[in-house]
Amino acid sequence: MNAHLNIKKAWLFFIGATLLFASCKKEDKLQPSDGGNPPPVVTNPGTPDPDAAITQGFFLNDWQPRHISILGYTDAAIPAGTADATVTIDVQNVITKVSPYVFGNNINTYMTQVVTEPVLMNNIAQLNPKILRAPGGSLADAFFWSAPDGQLPADVPAKFLDAQGNQIDPNYWYGKNTAPWTLSIDNYYKVLQQSNATGMITVNYAYARYGTSQNPVATAAHLAADWVRYDKGKTKFWEIGNENYGIWEAGYRIDKTLNKDGQPELLTGGLYGKHFKIFVDSMRKAATEVGTQIKIAAVLNNTDGTGGGVEIPNWNRDVLGEIGNAADFYVVHNYYSPYQENSTAAAILNTPVTVTKELMDYIINSTAAYPKPIALSEWNIQATGSNQNVSNIAGVHLAMTLGEVIKNKFGEASRFNLANNWLNGDDMGMFNIGDEPGAVKWQPRPAFYYQYYFRQFFGDRMVSTTMDTSTDVLAYGSSFSSGEAGIVLVNKGDAAKIISIKLRNFTAGNRYYYYVLNGGTETVFSRKVFINGKGPSRVSGGPDDFQQITPLSAITANGIKVTVPAYGAVYLLAEGK
Structure with missing residues (x-):
């Protein structure tokens, strides 16, 4: 969508564990696991x-x-006073299994060679995204994956x-460029290997x-197919082009005097569809030649335009009228808050519930003849002017x-993006690329910590939640195959709320554990995040030793009750028997 055009045109950017609940070890930590060799599974009996x-x-x-262990905790008092609301988690009422691919991110060719940056690589590993999309937004339609720096094919225009209709510089990108400031395709593959992630590659359709x-x-289809051959199965998911429905994208308007196959000056959905089928045939043939299977996506819009x-x-x-059933899945993008608006916290936090449902409803309706899995391969907010993008909000x-x-029930989602440019606080990057005042290079932004604890405390199944009173607190319930219940409570309001939690169809164990996240008090768009009261040593981000912070804990026999701070979240785990 056009909502992030200016940013992008500037080329912006759980290990098996034994179930163990030990007491009061300050070296702590959470040990979640995906797969591996787990203990006996307690999986939604009946x-x-x-x-x-x-x-x-x-x-x-x-x-x-998923299986989780808690290796330590700090005793905490149960909040006094009457709860503002009670949330009921029905552990046996499963809404869906959780796709491992909804925690993804976008990696970009302007954020160094990455594997040469140990701090960044460690941060990505801790984020555990499972999927990293490349090469990075709109630049994908000017990206030549096999080209050394400066060595373009002979048939690309100057x-x-x-x-x-104005002439502009193409700003071509080169996949074999090994300069320190950019990311080569070979090092992208190394990032995937070292972070235990798979890829989603956007091929250059605009060519x-x-x-x-x-x-x-x-x-262009042959170039994409050669990439599939070179990839040799490292990447499961592929998409043909990036936001080609937008007039900001390369290839929307072409110089007809240079074109030799009679294409119209302006792109249409039908023309993209005709070309899409040619790409698919070439890429699937290439995948067969190297003995792998890939999934290929068509680019769809979130509006009829x-x-x-x-x-x-x-x-x-x-x-869809042209491609019929040819796509394996569809990709859509959404940037939630209004484009370049100095949005308030309330305006931003009112978008996730409504916009996400409206987006899915629209895509389901517009693809009813050819339903497929849906990937939200770019998402973020696009507020400007008050440090919104780098804030606790x-x-x-x-x-x-x-x-x-x-x-x-999206199949995949990748936030945009890992690292970008500061842009006076309008930076969508999850990590500081090195230009944020007062911060150190690759320092995580608050969003990193909110995702880190979500990954830790959210199980492998989402389960039903109901709230008895309307409040600003939203609850997302889950269950772990190892028998625990995981709950995420998010407060989108400006006042703290006491929330009581009831667990149905679940026999609670002795304790519950939780982390509390909230921003600083200097401004609603604080660049800081505090974890169980501990904040950063610098002007932004979170505590450097966040992994050594033990969860707070209380006895379940007295009920499960927590305070969710204003503009903050509680990530909670209840033991099961």
Whole structure:
């Protein structure tokens, strides 16, 4: 969508464990596990899992049971006073298995060679995204994966045309560029291997439009197929182009005097669809040659674009009318808050519930003839002017969005992005690339910590939650195959709330454990995050030793009750028997 055009045009960017609950060890920590060699599984006795939704499909094929250990805790008092609301978690009422691919992120070619940055690599490993999309937004349509620096194919033009027909510099990117400031495709593969993630690669569709060869579509499809051959199964998921419904994207308007296969000046959904099928044929043939299977996505829009402006009208209708059943899945993007608006915290935090559902409803409706799994391969907020993107509020928004993405049964989701540019606080990057005042290079932003604890405390199944009183607190319930219940409570309001938790169809063990996250008090858009009261030593981010902070804990016999701070979250785990 056009919502992040200016940023992108500037080229912005659980290990088996023994079930153990030990007491009061300050060296702590949580030890979640995906798969591995777990202890005996306690998996929803007597309750069958629901079938995977069409919108999740094969993304759930890699689902694994999760197991968690707590190796220490700090005793905490149960909040005094009457609860503002009671949330009931029905552990046997399973909404969905949790796709391992909804915690993804975008990695970009302008954020160094990455594997040469041990601090960044450690942060990515701790984030445990499971999927990293590359090469990075709009630049994918000017990216030549096999080209050394400066060595382009002979059939690429010296200039692009923008939406108005003006000549602009293409800003081509080179996949074999080994300079320290960029990311080569070979080092991208190393990042995937070292972070235990798979890839989602966006191939250069626009080359099929602006290429000057006799058959630019075949040439571009062949380049994509050669990438599949080179990849040799390292990457499971592929998408053809990036946001090609947008008039900001390379290839929307081409210079017809340079084109040799009679293409129109302006792109349409139908033309993309015709080209898509050629790409698919070439790429699937290549995958067969190297003995692997891949999934290929078509680019869809989150609106019909008929309101005028910067999106091609009726894109989804025309694409699907041409490709029929040819795609394996669809990719969509959404940037939640209004474009370049100095949005308030309330405006930002009111978007996850409504926007996520509206997006899924729209895509289901527009793809009804050819339903497929859905990937939200780029998402974030796009507020500007008050440090919103680098603030604690962005972290609260992340926690809510993850809960809503799971609840609405997306198969995949990747936040945009790992690292970017400071841009006076309008930086969408989860880590400081080195230009944030007062911060150290690769320091995590608040959003990192909100995702880290979500990954730790959310189980392998989402279960039903109900709130008896309307409050600003949202609850997302889950269960672990090892027998625990995990609950995420997010407060989108400006006042703390006491929340009581009742667990149905679940025999609680002796204790519950939790982490409390909230921002600083200097401004609503605080760049700091505090974890169980401990904050950062610098002007932004969280405590450096966050992994050594023990969870707070209390006895379940007295009831489960916690205080959720204003603009904050509680990540809670209840033992099961």
